[in-house]
Amino acid sequence: MAERIRRLPDYLFARVNAIKAEARARGVDVIDLGMGNPDRPPAPFIIEKLCEAAHDPKAHRYSASRGIPHLRRAIALGYQERFGVDLDPEREVIVTIGSKEGLTHLMYGILNEGDTVLVPSPTYPIHTYGVLLAGARPVTVPLGDPDTLVDRFAAALKVTTPRPRIVLCSFPHNPTAATAERSFFERLVAFAKAEGLFVIHDLAYGDIVFNGYKATSFLEIPGARDVGVEFFSMTKSYNMAGWRVGFMVGNAEGVAALTKIKSYLDYGIFTPIAVAAITALREGLEPCREAAELYRTRMEILAEGLEKQGWGVTRPKATMYVWARLPEAFLPMGSMKFAEKLLQEAAVAVSPGTGFGPEGEGYVRFALVENEERIRQALRNMRKIAPAPPAA
Secondary structure, three states: OOHHHHOOOOOOHHHHHHHHHHHHHOOOOOEEOOOOOOOOOOOHHHHHHHHHHHOOHHHHOOOOOOOOHHHHHHHHHHHHHHHOOOOOOOOOEEEEOHHHHHHHHHHHHHOOOOOEEEEEEOOOOHHHHHHHHOOOEEEEEEOOOHHHHHHHHHHHHHHOOOOOOEEEEOOOOOOOOOOOOHHHHHHHHHHHHHHOOEEEEEOOOOOOEOOOOOOOOHHHOOOHHHHEEEEEEOOOOOOOHHHOOEEEEEOHHHHHHHHHHHHHHOOOOOHHHHHHHHHHHHOOOHHHHHHHHHHHHHHHHHHHHHHHOOOEEOOOOEOOEEEEEOOHHHHHHHHHHHHHHHHHHHOEEOEEHHHHOHHHOOEEEEEOOOOHHHHHHHHHHHOOOOOOOOOO
């Protein structure tokens, strides 16, 4: 086994997945709120365009590793309509096989062996594992309040050797569902310029927003494309998880680095999928709004039920997750043991917070990927292990 693979920590979700598989093999009806895997299909017009394109005999040849030109132009147009950001589809846009692939290969393209990268904790696991796979070292910084995250980045920069070259963040945030205001991104860009840092921002949940909230693109900030790039995914907002369509936009040198490494590794996404993605982007945001409303409704049901059972919950303004602090009675056992207990005794699967980094301990993440009735059933099941509510 290669040393870079040995450096990877054990995948903490594997234990929960194994217990889930064992339970289902026994016929247990597991309500799976663990993985953020959308349960709805894409809009019918997107599927119809995929099928239409697949009937073209020419569509089954190799595609383009950086994405076909029409898709890159549709991405650029979509960014202008969503965020008022003008992008050059030739130099500042690249299509990825989902954002996870793009993030990992970007690390190979811009990191050297032994480099350090500032990464908030908790965070989406590939943000740290991608750094490790590239032979570099992630330096975790407590996420805390997004308004003061740049201060923690600055403090970590002063004490980290070798000096970090890259800072990575993601808002709306997975797993905590935290959101950041424009002022955060303004400070981040100024910080990156002053310290000579390269920024990677993951905007995978930019369309899953509700209750009046609007996500900010990192690239909206003047000067942002001078210091960084942004990833976007069609997985959540268009229910296209298995289709693997993402893209990276922004800094031309960063796009060139990822373009070069992908030219050695893949031939891009299947052309009919690319054609369907073009149609999805051109038809507007209605499918995204419908998805966001679905997750908002589910979030309200789950959050209310958890609160009644003694959980600490901050109702989010974005994403498809609820990040919940364990009831006091269960904090001593830790999030991993609690997730196992919840699965074994209540047939409800969740993601243990510690799987997202050290700052995730004491929390679990609920993914809103079951329908409303199933979520209510999960809450009823959880009463079997819920601590008694506090006395009035």
